[in-house]
Amino acid sequence: MLEERKKILSIKNLSVSFSQYEGAFRWKNLLAIKDLSLDVKEGEMVAVVGSSGSGKSLLAHSVLGILPYNATRNGEISFYGETLTEKRMRELRGKEIVLVPQSVSYLDPLMKTGLQIRKGKKDESSRQKSLEVLKCYGLERDTENLYPFELSGGMIRRILISTAVMEQPRLVIADEPTPGLHIDIARRVLSHFREIADEGAGVLLIIHDLELAVEVADRIVVLYAGTNLEEARASDFLEENRLRHPYTRALYRAMPDNGFSAEPGTQPYAENRPDGCTYAPRCEYVQEKCLKEVEYRNFQGGMVRCIMAGGEIR
Amino acid sequence: MRKEFLFILKNFVRMAILMFLVSIVAFFLVSVSPIDPLKVNVGQTALGSMSQEQIEKLSQYWGTSISPVRRYLSWAGDFIRGDMGVSLLYRQPVSRVIGVKLSNSLLMLGISWLISGIVGFSLGILAGANRGKRLDKGISAYALITASTPAFWLALVFLMLFGVWLKILPIGLSVPIGTEAAEVTIRDRILHGILPVLTLSITGISSMILHTREKMLEVMESDYVLFAKARGETGTQIVLGHGIRNILLPALTLQFASISEIIGGSVLVEQVFSYPGIGQAAVTAGLGGDVPLLLGIAVISAAIVFTGNFTANILYGIVDPRIRKARNNI
Numbered sequence: 322m323l324e325e326r327k328k329i330l331s332i333k334n335l336s337v338s339f340s341q342y343e344g345a346f347r348w349k350n351l352l353a354i355k356d357l358s359l360d361v362k363e364g365e366m367v368a369v370v371g372s373s374g375s376g377k378s379l380l381a382h383s384v385l386g387i388l389p390y391n392a393t394r395n396g397e398i399s400f401y402g403e404t405l406t407e408k409r410m411r412e413l414r415g416k417e418i419v420l421v422p423q424s425v426s427y428l429d430p431l432m433k434t435g436l437q438i439r440k441g442k443k444d445e446s447s448r449q450k451s452l453e454v455l456k457c458y459g460l461e462r463d464t465e466n467l468y469p470f471e472l473s474g475g476m477i478r479r480i481l482i483s484t485a486v487m488e489q490p491r492l493v494i495a496d497e498p499t500p501g502l503h504i505d506i507a508r509r510v511l512s513h514f515r516e517i518a519d520e521g522a523g524v525l526l527i528i529h530d531l532e533l534a535v536e537v538a539d540r541i542v543v544l545y546a547g548t549n550l551e552e553a554r555a556s557d558f559l560e561e562n563r564l565r566h567p568y569t570r571a572l573y574r575a576m577p578d579n580g581f582s583a584e585p586g587t588q589p590y591a592e593n594r595p596d597g598c599t600y601a602p603r604c605e606y607v608q609e610k611c612l613k614e615v616e617y618r619n620f621q622g623g624m625v626r627c628i629m630a631g632g633e634i635r
Numbered sequence: 636m637r638k639e640f641l642f643i644l645k646n647f648v649r650m651a652i653l654m655f656l657v658s659i660v661a662f663f664l665v666s667v668s669p670i671d672p673l674k675v676n677v678g679q680t681a682l683g684s685m686s687q688e689q690i691e692k693l694s695q696y697w698g699t700s701i702s703p704v705r706r707y708l709s710w711a712g713d714f715i716r717g718d719m720g721v722s723l724l725y726r727q728p729v730s731r732v733i734g735v736k737l738s739n740s741l742l743m744l745g746i747s748w749l750i751s752g753i754v755g756f757s758l759g760i761l762a763g764a765n766r767g768k769r770l771d772k773g774i775s776a777y778a779l780i781t782a783s784t785p786a787f788w789l790a791l792v793f794l795m796l797f798g799v800w801l802k803i804l805p806i807g808l809s810v811p812i813g814t815e816a817a818e819v820t821i822r823d824r825i826l827h828g829i830l831p832v833l834t835l836s837i838t839g840i841s842s843m844i845l846h847t848r849e850k851m852l853e854v855m856e857s858d859y860v861l862f863a864k865a866r867g868e869t870g871t872q873i874v875l876g877h878g879i880r881n882i883l884l885p886a887l888t889l890q891f892a893s894i895s896e897i898i899g900g901s902v903l904v905e906q907v908f909s910y911p912g913i914g915q916a917a918v919t920a921g922l923g924g925d926v927p928l929l930l931g932i933a934v935i936s937a938a939i940v941f942t943g944n945f946t947a948n949i950l951y952g953i954v955d956p957r958i959r960k961a962r963n964n965i
Contacts, residue, residue, distance in 0.1 A: 385865045415867025427862040431880045431956065440866060441876050468956045484866065 329492050329523035331360040335396035337379050337388065353591045354379055354547045358617060361492065361523035366515060368526040368534035371544030372588055377527045381494045385420055386410030419490040423497040425477045428469040435465020438483045454483045475506040482513050492523045499530060511537045531572055543569050546588050546599040552624035565625035568600045650941045654934045661933040665926050666703040672924025673697055697723060697924065710930060720927035724919060729931040739809055740901060740912030743828050747835035748897050752890045755843025763851020764874045774844060782841035786900045790834045790907035797830060804830055807909035834904050835897060846889050850882040884954050891947035895940040
């Protein structure tokens, strides 16, 4: 087998909290991400799945150091073994760590796309490079002269990806690159990220479409109410009983090919997240012990945050 | 080509309608005003010592004995033919009075307009880009204080400070008193213009700051600025590359719309500084019942303000690609 691949990104016990006013005078701390851990290795594509409000985008923003001013980050994020401080993030972002944002609103509405791809640089070599990148993604030369409002949804995604490959990134964070796209175009967009990973960079794919994630990624991290419940190989999603957490199994059963059945209940908001297992209120296996903190542990080649895994859940 | 022609024609018609309505409203207001031009201009005592015949003549001259509708129609008829009538107070053609007064005001108004626009825009960007920091607080405080300061009061304060106490600037008028017109130097003109310009700029700056700052905050919180940050662009790069690009348009609109404010403000400021400009002429005409002059000034000011807004409209199409391309595609 391959020798152990180098870890590009390693996130340990990340938590992100927001301080905000409650009423006129009282400060409130809202824990949006709680105890989240994951890592991305070279040439690997890790998908982070979860419904909206589970903290996916915040995760991306924490790695880049672009959280809002009232947010506090705790826990450890390291890049090639080196702790990512705010200063280090500032040095790396846009060069070694790049973000591919989710929608056209991340492009300056009054700037031609070509200029945006090359970050406003006007020199000839940057221009040539940007034209190459456009060509690479099947976009016409002329696209560089269009404004964002003149682009179609699929073109916008490709422009956004183009911004990432202008540099030689080691880590690409893709924040929801597929919503609103026709399934064929979505697959094509994801295949571009797969190519980036196959060329050796790490890709952290933030996505809410589990089916697509399973198709393209190597590993899947399942997020729920700001924390991760499971980390599985993409191949684990071929069979329900290879999955480790009741929530992941519920997600599996909700996939169109596997019964399309929705579990009752909804994901709790950060302010009324239960102590202990966040999924406990909806879990059919819930026990007394689930109401205390649950450890995120290694299990059958993946990770799980459930005391029942390997016990009653088989 | 035909499209452009239609566009201009449409706006020309709009302007004509606006001028017509403005003249009607102005005329209506003058005719219901309680000011009796005879009493004001001739004086109560003089009027009392005059014979009935003399009073009759005067009343003919001031038009007080003719019905308002007929007066308006005869004015409007002449105006359409290009004759703005004769000012009753200055005893000169209205067009010449307006020409002289406007040329006195125009430079002063133009400079204040430019200063308040450029300074306000720059300070607004600085404040917006440094949200919550001391610089922002200082600039915002300045803008809020000057926004709530009446222009005429500020004019009086400046007058006292620079004209009376420090005696470094003249207290009024646009040229030195008792100097022949030929001997008035440019330096004299500038010295006399400083205080009015200062007053008008300071009050004009504040609204520009507050609006620009607000727009800048919006831009700074936008997704595309967040993305720019994620791509390693620095604060300065973001402000210069994305900030100005995106707030220039609303700022331009505001700047051209503010022409009306500058003209309105000039009335008060010129009054305080006895500056013989268009604003002061408007006050004199209004208080003295000089209907032709007042209507002339009202209509010309309306035309200037309209042109300002119209220019903003055209610039929009030039600066904003979304509008430019939409117009080309229609």
